[in-house]
Amino acid sequence: MGKFVVGIDIGGTSARAALVDLESREIIQEHTTKSSDDGQKLVQILCSLVKDLERSSKTNVSSVGIGIAGLAHKSGIIRYSPNLPNLIEFPIGPELEAHLKIPVTVGNDATVATIAEWKMGAGRNSNNFVLATLGTGIGTGFVVDGHLLLGSNGFAGEAGHMIVDANGPIHITGQKGPWEYFASGNSINRIVQDEASRGDFPWAVEIAGTWEKVNSHLLSSGVKKQEPDSLRILNDFCRDVSIGLTNLILLLDLDTVVIGGGICEIGEPLRNRIEIWIDEMLIGSEHRPKVEVKIAELGPNAGAVGAALSTDND
């Protein structure tokens, strides 16, 4: 019999849980429930979630891991949360531990997702890689020299806020030209609409009806059909994604880059263009082994599964 743990990815609207056998790394059960931005209510919700999973799987859970967007301090206190602002300074880890009477670890959602891709996904053959999830912003986690990087407080991996265009446009964060302004999942929707509204993406406007309805899914189908504007927009986007990735490779000497997020529905054309751009932009690339670019394998499960695996200290 294995050692059973529960990982919970806490989002703004829902909490997604996975019960994992740490020994076999098998996902035994999954369950999604409503989230809450009230600390005490959230603790009740998470306790019920764990108890329900124990009951329905007939197992005893030995520890719980939590992943949450923002600055999740390694002590278990939420220092900053973009999705659940009322949770700021709430000690979710210690509170849940007091209720469940088993160890609870707390980490950033992108950081714990990196553990999942490392142990069970696209990073499994690498000890030096980044998982970059292109979503609302860009979430990243790093494995370097076979260690998951946590940093002084557990906040390592905030690469979406990395300034790549110091005189560039102002992002909703107030920063000028951070990477995620150009290269997130949200930004690709802004980009295709900008192109469409300027008359530079007529194929998509014809299908969508109006430029306001053009979105990244349409880009994805345009790329599949080899539609020229779709290929051009994808290429420009991949260049901006690669500027940030190239910075990370220079800093951390990564051999593998794993891309996550909804935009991965584009698949091979996205992966391939990023690989080509990195090779072109990486200074000294002729003296370095080629960096591999891969698409993430665990999908939206990565956060919950990684949170479960984060309870393992080996």
Added chain:
Amino acid sequence: MGKFVVGIDIGGTSARAALVDLESREIIQEHTTKSSDDGQKLVQILCSLVKDLERSSKTNVSSVGIGIAGLAHKSGIIRYSPNLPNLIEFPIGPELEAHLKIPVTVGNDATVATIAEWKMGAGRNSNNFVLATLGTGIGTGFVVDGHLLLGSNGFAGEAGHMIVDANGPIHITGQKGPWEYFASGNSINRIVQDEASRGDFPWAVEIAGTWEKVNSHLLSSGVKKQEPDSLRILNDFCRDVSIGLTNLILLLDLDTVVIGGGICEIGEPLRNRIEIWIDEMLIGSEHRPKVEVKIAELGPNAGAVGAALSTDND
């Protein structure tokens, strides 16, 4: 009696060696000699250097560490060297090991200097810090979670090439807007001369005679005298230094930043302005502990001493 090791910082024109007692971390002797860009000649020079140090100190050296600018592969092969281009692909580590019959480790000069500041200098109280040396370019090394970051090949820490201004000026490396274009020791000389040639630094031109003779030492003395243009130029420079440092803090969650290089002659005004800019630019700084900024303590010795300490695998 201690365990004696030799560290050698190989530059374009000279090789600087330090004999260190690994147990007491005492620097027993130092010696500087001419370098060479011929691989076999360099091996002869380094062998003599080690033998001379053994003889004059009456010790037996148990291992040798080398630090060299560029892409020093962890196998001991120089993949790229900006200062000694003829050394590219030369297996300096294995060759020296064959001659000396003791273990030889090879690393990047900025990376090994980081070990020195960590074990004996300004980083000694931190397990999450960067040493950023503002010289010809910017050399950096990282300690995260108590590990020196090496990366897949041993190339981690090439932060000088990090793009911070994707539409900015083209650097000698061919890149657009890398951090070192704005924030290296070389760039401060370019900046003060630009200011002087435009008539925006009259105090310095009066002292130097012509704008061509204005340099960073003059900036340093202007700052000491609280000369307004000197303070303004320093402030702008510190902002550009801090853009890159803030990126590194976001990525690696560092608690300490250590600044090295000749520009540190400015001292406290430099340190203080960088600390203020980081606090201003670091997104979420109100939710994070303050990042400490320190001036490097080991000076031009850091490379040789760090190379010596890099032989220690503990």
